[in-house]
Amino acid sequence: MTEATNVHNWAPIVTWSKAESERSGTPLLLMLHGYGADEADLFSLAQTLPEEFTVASLRGPERTGPGYSWFPLRSDVSYAVENVKSATAAVTAWLDTVRGQHSSVTLLGFSQGMCMATSLARHRPHDYAAVVGLSGFVVDAGTEGNGFFYDAELAADQLPVFWGRxxxxxxxxxxxxxxxxxxxxxxxxxxxxxxxGIWHGINAQEMAHVKEFLSMTVLKG
Known part of the structure; x- marks a missing residue:
């Protein structure tokens, strides 16, 4: 089964920090896990974030080792920018089903999840309040991203981004x-x-900085 087929057939699995009856009007923070992990991997971090947020932790579409991924690694022969675009479009489509309930949407991604978070912002620059990237990267899409990634619009918006590593x-x-x-x-x-000393990881100091960043950028109004 190809990556594109997996994304096409993807039925999103989400772990939520609040009951559905408590989400309306709250700012949404979407967590995007790293390669080979799942929606439980980052979810414990929700308790370190401002309580105003509803946190949704999403499972990637591609079964990978003990967990899941968003697309193949760049070192994999099956990798292509098209994989990144397909995953981005799928997550965007899911977000469109829930974003209307929330006052804003913020993205938090670890490792490959940071690539997803920044790709989502590049695809729809005006949809997000902020991005948090932890020990991750931005995909080099080259000309293959033309017509899908709107980098010039994103640059004009000056979206707040936290990058810790x-x-x-x-x-x-x-x-x-x-x-x-x-x-x-x-x-x-x-x-x-x-x-x-965090290597490819996250520590309490970093999450304290993330909490401050979110408070100042998303909740300040």
């Missing part, structure tokens, strides 16, 4: 980090913080 992260390739740093500086209102 450890310079000793052993997972994200150096060229992906370099591309991401350049892209975020020119396409977003960037808050970048480096951490020591």
């Amino acid at each position: 450890d310079q000793a992260d052993p997972v994200i390739p150096a060229e992906a980090v370099e591309y991401t740093a350049t892209w975020l500086r020119t396409h977003s209102k960037l808050t970048k913080i480096l951490y020591t």
Whole structure:
């Protein structure tokens, strides 16, 4: 089964922090897990975020090892920018079924989930209040993203983006980090913080910074 077929047949599985009766009018924060994980992986972080948010943690469409992914790794022969676009379109379609209940939508992605979060913002630049990227990257779409990613509009919007990482992260390739740093500086209102000793992970200090970032950017009004 191909990636495109999996996305086409995808039935989203979501874990919510609030009951449906408590979500109306609240800001939504969508969590996007990393490669080989699932919707439970990041969900415990919900308790560290401002209580005003309804948190939805979404499962990726592609079965991968012990968990799931959003698309194949760049090192995989089956990888293509089209995979990223297909996954982005599928998540956007699901978000369109719930966003009307909420005052805003914010994206939080870890590792490959950060690629998804930034891809969602590139696809529909005006739909999101902020993006949080943890130990992740932005996809280099080249000309293949034309007509799907609206980077110029995103740059004009200056969407607030938080990017936290450890310079000793052993997972994200150096060229992906370099591309991401350049892209975020020119396409977003960037808050970048480096951490020591978290490697390819997340710690309490980083989540405290994320909470402050969300309070100042999404909840300030």
